[in-house]
Amino acid sequence: MQMCDIGGLRLNYRIDGPEDGAPVVFANSLGTDLRLWDDVVARMPDGLRMLRYDKRGHGLSDCPPPPYSMGTLVTDAEKLMDALGFREAIFVGLSIGGMIAQGLAAKRMDLVRAMVLSNTAAKIGTRDMWEDRVAQIEEGGIAAISAGTMERWFAKPFYQTSGFPAWQHMLERTPQPGYIGCCQAIAGSDFMTPTSGLRLPVLGIAGSEDGSTPPDLVRETVDLVPGSRLEIIRGTGHLPCVEKPDEYAALLTEFFRAQGAI
Template identity: 70%
Template sequence: MQIADLDDIKIHYREDGDPNGAPVVFANSLGTDLRLWDKVIARLPQNLRLIRYDKRGHGLSDCTPAPYSMGTLVRDVERLLDHLQVKDCVFVGLSIGGMIAQGLAVKRLDLVRAVVLSNTAAKIGQPQMWADRIDAIANGGIEALEGPILDRWFAKPFRETAEFSAWRNMLVRQPVQGYVGCCAAISGTDFYTPTSGLRLPLLGIAGSEDGSTPPDLVRETVDLVPGSKFQLIRKAGHLPCVERPDEYAAILTDFLKEVGHV
């Protein structure tokens, strides 16, 4: 296990591929850990330096008391990339990971040369919705909302597979403090203005069955950046990298080639 000691927090990360290759960094969604990317990593060119990590309060990273701010989550990965001596990466963020990607790109263009915003938006939901979710989980644990969450994550056919149970287990075993801490970070974030100022290669990816960040919401954010591209993955929910890894990896590989990263 690889742990970056960032003084006030220890962040779990993993590297695959070529340590001397062009870096691609992955940030996962709320309620998942870095295993979210297992299927995609295996399908990407292995001459890349493929880096993924567990954000604060998730997976094997430290879980500090809630609430968190988006600035804190952005600063965590900023310090991780400085620790790993990463420059000019392509940053792939899904859901809250895509919000972290937007914040990092605005703050540190020396770290990020291109961005993939997957199943995310500049603003997700309304503060009252997140307050209600935080209250429900504080009182009943993540299990209190697992049904609606999992319905948004996956299209119906995937929910009938044996693998689905593993994703359910991953969700409910995340620390409650980490989950609600990140809910608070999402609730307080509106990146419409800063993201509209970005000028770098950007790809948006959406799932046709995504109940958390529907395709129109993803596209609205992607269209804020001139010259950006958008891809829709059909028959997939909020986590298309899990349901449609071949298509997801192909779309990502094509984008990496287009921006000269492969």
């Protein structure tokens, strides 16, 4: 466990791989922490310097009171990468992490040379939808949305695995202010215009059973960037890196190799 003070906020992070490795940054989804990437990182080839972190309000990072804005979450990632020397990185973002990736690429192309947009979109849901979710949490805690979230996160077969309860626990133990703050950040975000102006290599990844960002939604966003491509991992929901890490890591490895990172 390592903490980085980015100016009044401490973010928990982990770096795997050699100091001279090609830089890669992973940003996780709403309601998860950096352990989301454990099985993928373990399957990646040698020669990569991989940074994972808990965004504000999640995991072991500081949890300031909401509201949060997407601009603030993007700035957090920017400051962390600057502090740790991650430049010209491949940025892998899942769900809200993919929104952070889009915002960061539009703001600091010196930090991001390629992106993996996984189970994400330029705009996710509606403001009313997110306000309803926040109201549910304020009334009944995160447990009130847990069952519905699991249905969107995972395909049915994963429910029978020994690992399933841990992910439900991770969601339910997310600090409530942090979860609400990130909901508010997503509600106010629309990257259609800035993402359509990006010119960099992009790989999109979708889960065929994803109830949060279905494949067509991911495709709509990925297609905004010329030359991008979309891969669909069958039989997975919103977190294919958890359900099928072998397939997920293979897609990343192929994309990284095409960028000359390995």
